[in-house]
Amino acid sequence: MIGIGIIGTGGISHAHADGYIQLPDRAEILAVADIDYDRAKSVANQWGVKHAFSDYQEMLKLDQIGAISVCTYTKAHAQPSIDALNAGKHVLVEKPMAATAAEGIQMAKASRKNNRILMVGMKWRFMPEVLATKAFIENSKLGDIYYAEAIGWQHRGIPGQSFIRKETAGGGAFMDNGVYTLDTALYLMNHPKPVAVTGSSANIFGHFADGEWDPEQFNVEDFGTALIRFEEGMTLFFAHSWAINFREQWQIRIAGNHGSAEIYPFSDPKLRLMHGGYNDLTEFTPEDLPEGSIDISYEIKQFVNAIENKLASPIPADTFLYTNLIFDAIYQSTNLGHEVKVDTPDFS
Numbered sequence: 222m223i224g225i226g227i228i229g230t231g232g233i234s235h236a237h238a239d240g241y242i243q244l245p246d247r248a249e250i251l252a253v254a255d256i257d258y259d260r261a262k263s264v265a266n267q268w269g270v271k272h273a274f275s276d277y278q279e280m281l282k283l284d285q286i287g288a289i290s291v292c293t294y295t296k297a298h299a300q301p302s303i304d305a306l307n308a309g310k311h312v313l314v315e316k317p318m319a320a321t322a323a324e325g326i327q328m329a330k331a332s333r334k335n336n337r338i339l340m341v342g343m344k345w346r347f348m349p350e351v352l353a354t355k356a357f358i359e360n361s362k363l364g365d366i367y368y369a370e371a372i373g374w375q376h377r378g379i380p381g382q383s384f385i386r387k388e389t390a391g392g393g394a395f396m397d398n399g400v401y402t403l404d405t406a407l408y409l410m411n412h413p414k415p416v417a418v419t420g421s422s423a424n425i426f427g428h429f430a431d432g433e434w435d436p437e438q439f440n441v442e443d444f445g446t447a448l449i450r451f452e453e454g455m456t457l458f459f460a461h462s463w464a465i466n467f468r469e470q471w472q473i474r475i476a477g478n479h480g481s482a483e484i485y486p487f488s489d490p491k492l493r494l495m496h497g498g499y500n501d502l503t504e505f506t507p508e509d510l511p512e513g514s515i516d517i518s519y520e521i522k523q524f525v526n527a528i529e530n531k532l533a534s535p536i537p538a539d540t541f542l543y544t545n546l547i548f549d550a551i552y553q554s555t556n557l558g559h560e561v562k563v564d565t566p567d568f569s
């Protein structure tokens with residue numbers, strides 16, 4: 222039985238708790254912590270959890286706790302994760318991994334140093350269409366991949382509270398929801414090393430009093446585009462908006478010289494796989510999609526399973542970090558007005 226602690230008891234912590242509660246013989250939530258103690262106490266009562274703390278360090282002293290879900294807002298992902306890893310706990314941290322690449326590197330290093338799992342809670346990695354595409358690519362159906370697109374046009378998706386402030390979220394639309402398409406594309410491309418980024422991010426709607434948000438508080442991007450170059454010569458076009466005057470459209474498309482894969486997570490059909498030559502490109506429809514789910518309870522099951530069976534992290538931090546390297550580079554490129562170089566850390 223794995224003792225679980227949850228740090229941060231806001232919106233998404235409830236999905237984590239549900240996931241653990243669905244595994245009554247394998248995991249038990251023993252404690253929660255939130256700087257808002259009343260909130261921690263209230264969810265502890267709701268979930269029947271014995272301990273509630275305002276300082277997560279107190280929780281990390283409990284030997285019975287073997288694993289931690291970090292459900293704080295993004296700017297507070299790094300320190301609790303590092304402290305938990307240093308205390309010998311396995312960590313499942315919510316997406317995006319960190320607010321900056323520098324923080325992400327410290328997290329990945331703490332995981333290596335302590336030989337503890339650091340898993341990033343990117344639920345789309347378990348989407349059946351993503352798994353089917355990964356298998357299609359691993360079967361060499363795309364040939365050499367040379368281009369990808371990661372696009373999320375939300376029509377009216379500006380979130381509230383901690384998401385619109387750099388001080389809590391670290392960044393805006395890119396880091397909140399752009400991370401889903403960006404990570405999926407990088408995963409399907411098998412994580413080529415990014416070497417240069419030209420990007421532009423902007424606050425188009427946020428600085429107007431035109432919705433539920435407070436424009437005085439809103440200091441992150443709600444729109445942005447970027448072109449990412451990789452070591453192997455591939456390119457990726459990445460764009461995301463919380464609010465654009467287009468109809469809602471999300472897509473991850475990967476092009477190779479012998480085929481392509483297109484995933485439309487919120488449209489029908491969700492998946493389009495093509496394979497063949499210049500004159501005989503044909504659509505390939507998988508008979509059955511692989512088992513998987515974007516429910517957070519599924520992700521929790523993978524985390525618990527990895528701990529029980531001493532497996533590697535199901536979503537490892539070392540390569541997930543590339544999303545943070547790219548976000549940093551986009552913000553830098555926006556400020557400088559030109560392309561910037563990206564250095565990937567060497568963990569060897």
Ligand SMILES: NC(=O)c1ccc[n+]([C@@H]2O[C@H](COP(=O)([O-])OP(=O)(O)OC[C@H]3O[C@@H](n4cnc5c(N)ncnc54)[C@H](O)[C@@H]3O)[C@@H](O)[C@H]2O)c1
Nearest residue numbers: 229230231232233255256257292293294295297315316383
């Ligand atoms: N996977 C998903 O589907 C999904 C959905 C929503 C949010 N998220 C991610 O989950 C994270 C949290 O989002 P949310 O909507 O729950 O945010 P939220 O603002 O509702 O909750 C965050 C909580 O963290 C607490 N907190 C902040 N710093 C802390 C610290 N040092 N110690 C203890 N508690 C601390 C806050 O008091 C708050 O209660 C974000 O990174 C977000 O991107 C993921």
